[in-house]
Amino acid sequence: MNLILYFIRKLTETEVWKSVFRHGYTDTSRNRALQTISNVWLHLHPVKVPKHAVKIRFTWCLGGLTFFIFLFLTVTGVLLMFYYVPDVNRAYADMIDLMYVVPLGRLLRTSHRWAGHAMVITVCFHMLRVFLTGSYKAPRQFNWVLGVLLLVLTFLLSFTGYLLPWDQLGYWAIMVGTNMGAATPVMGYQGPFAELLGVKINNDIRFALLGGTQIDAPSLLRAYVWHCIGIPIIAGALMILHFWRVRKDGGISGPL
Amino acid sequence: MSNHAEAQIANNKKTEKVFSWPNLVAKEFIAAILVTVVLLVYSYYVDAPLRELANPGEPENPAKAPWYFLGLQEILVYFDPWIAGVVVPSIIIMGLMAIPYIDVNPKGNGGYCFWDRRFAVTVFLFGFIFWYLLIIVGTYMRGPFWAFFWPWETWSFDFPTPPPLISLPNWLGIFALLIYFGFGMLVPAVAFWKFAKQLGFIRYNITMGLFLLMMGVLVKIALRLMFNIKYILQTPWFNI
Ligand code: HEM
Numbered sequence: 001m002n003l004i005l006y007f008i009r010k011l012t013e014t015e016v017w018k019s020v021f022r023h024g025y026t027d028t029s030r031n032r033a034l035q036t037i038s039n040v041w042l043h044l045h046p047v048k049v050p051k052h053a054v055k056i057r058f059t060w061c062l063g064g065l066t067f068f069i070f071l072f073l074t075v076t077g078v079l080l081m082f083y084y085v086p087d088v089n090r091a092y093a094d095m096i097d098l099m100y101v102v103p104l105g106r107l108l109r110t111s112h113r114w115a116g117h118a119m120v121i122t123v124c125f126h127m128l129r130v131f132l133t134g135s136y137k138a139p140r141q142f143n144w145v146l147g148v149l150l151l152v153l154t155f156l157l158s159f160t161g162y163l164l165p166w167d168q169l170g171y172w173a174i175m176v177g178t179n180m181g182a183a184t185p186v187m188g189y190q191g192p193f194a195e196l197l198g199v200k201i202n203n204d205i206r207f208a209l210l211g212g213t214q215i216d217a218p219s220l221l222r223a224y225v226w227h228c229i230g231i232p233i234i235a236g237a238l239m240i241l242h243f244w245r246v247r248k249d250g251g252i253s254g255p256l
Numbered sequence: 257m258s259n260h261a262e263a264q265i266a267n268n269k270k271t272e273k274v275f276s277w278p279n280l281v282a283k284e285f286i287a288a289i290l291v292t293v294v295l296l297v298y299s300y301y302v303d304a305p306l307r308e309l310a311n312p313g314e315p316e317n318p319a320k321a322p323w324y325f326l327g328l329q330e331i332l333v334y335f336d337p338w339i340a341g342v343v344v345p346s347i348i349i350m351g352l353m354a355i356p357y358i359d360v361n362p363k364g365n366g367g368y369c370f371w372d373r374r375f376a377v378t379v380f381l382f383g384f385i386f387w388y389l390l391i392i393v394g395t396y397m398r399g400p401f402w403a404f405f406w407p408w409e410t411w412s413f414d415f416p417t418p419p420p421l422i423s424l425p426n427w428l429g430i431f432a433l434l435i436y437f438g439f440g441m442l443v444p445a446v447a448f449w450k451f452a453k454q455l456g457f458i459r460y461n462i463t464m465g466l467f468l469l470m471m472g473v474l475v476k477i478a479l480r481l482m483f484n485i486k487y488i489l490q491t492p493w494f495n496i
Contacts, residue, residue: 029275032275032277032278033275035277036275036276036277036281042276042277042281045276045277045280045281046276047275047276048273048274048275048276049273049274049276049279049280050271050272050273050274051271051272051273051274052271053280054274054279054280054283056283061283061284061287064284064287064288065287065288065291068284068287068288068291069291069295072291072292072295088310092309092310095306096306099303099306106303107296107299107300109304110299110300110302110303110304111295111296111299112304113299113304113305114295114298114299114302114304115295117323118291118295120324124384127352128384131355131377131380132368132377133364133366133367133368134363134364134365134366134367134369134373135365135366136355136356136359137356137359137361137362137364137365138356138362138365140356141356141357142356144353144355144356145353145356148349148352148353151352152349155324155325158322158324159322159325162322165306166309166310167306167307167308167309167310168307168308168309168310168311168314168316169305169306169307169316170310171310171311171312172315172316172319172320173319173320173321173322175315175319176319176320176321176325176329177321177322177325179337179341180328180332180337180340180341180342181341181342182337183336183337183338183341183342184338184341184342185338185342185343185494188338188342190337190338191337191338191342192338192493192494193493214312215310215312253365253366254271254366254367255366255367
């Protein structure tokens, strides 16, 4: 026993160890503060937070959970990308492979799917909590606006993922969704005032979404690129802003 | 940094504080683990759906959008697609973004409270619940050809033919819209004069406009269900 402790002490005194972990672990205020600010992952947090803010029943952890589920989706999503090819001749077969052949593939695909639904739910309830605690009021108005954008992006993330399995469910759901796009006033070929700009089936907003006049190979590729690259980057950037603003607007809201 | 932020920070100095490590981080950690476990266990027992290979020649009936858009698909029954699919979601998004700027009531910032913000909380909760009710109807109560079925009924193709729909003559439609929006804007301004004055002219109009539009969706649904009204107003370019 003493030997082990001796080794641990020696180890933590080495130059290598100290170059990685820059603070001790004795329970002092200084170390607790350093624990937060000298750690790149934890320094999103302030060193100290108001006591009411750590009550579960204030935030219900909802914003944090939304972010965590986003990270979960990123990890499982990247793993799925190893097995999935966005090609109409392969996509569905890749799904079947994931379900029956790839080790843990079924769990990977299923948990990615349910986590996507979970994120939509948590983001809606995060919004509800922020509303009910009046946390959008000055000085946090703009962070609420950023939040609304994140809400929309969360829907779009989930929606673009829906087509990827290339099964009947996704195909016809995307049909319903993009047909609504065709009804956009002025910019959709079935919408009011489409004639004004000479908008037709092959140059309207639906055409831009699908990369064609019907859902086909280009649509699958577009959905894939938006789902795996475009929207995550935009949403990620907005999340950075969102968290930054939580801090800059005076920390989490609380009773005045 | 705005005055508000400074005031807030000064205020925070007075509030009791605790170290994030471990008070906050530990809770986050536990929450993250719990969510991961729940997700994995649920995924282990309940498979993600995967239907047959996509087939453009064989439409699903009913074809449903993902559940979070089913509220919009549901109001497609009552409105033309450009309203249900484009105008309504756009107004919802813009309306949500406008909330912090039209709600000038300083009370209830940073804690749950109902009484001091009755109007705001009631309207928001109403909208939130309305959205989810529509989703529930769209998810569980719509069968082939988007016909209505109770969740315990089995879907069939011989549902009763819906009654023929009628549209209001245009003069009546315009009259009804003028009454609805005219009185909707004026009456509260008089009845709740203090509230309107507190908001100011522009905020009042935006707030009531958004409110009337939201209630308008409900009114149109009611008109359809009770009187089989198809359109309130018809023009060569669009119908409402
Ligand atoms: C991807 C989506 C989102 C993520 C990851 C996210 C994350 C977070 C986190 C971690 C916090 C800290 C407090 C908490 O956990 O509740 C927060 C606060 C906040 N969020 Fe979000 N959020 C998202 C979407 C939204 C939406 C949709 C809204 C509103 C429309 C919103 C508005 C706010 C506001 C105003 C605050 C400050 C609350 C306060 O100070 O009490 N966020 N968000």
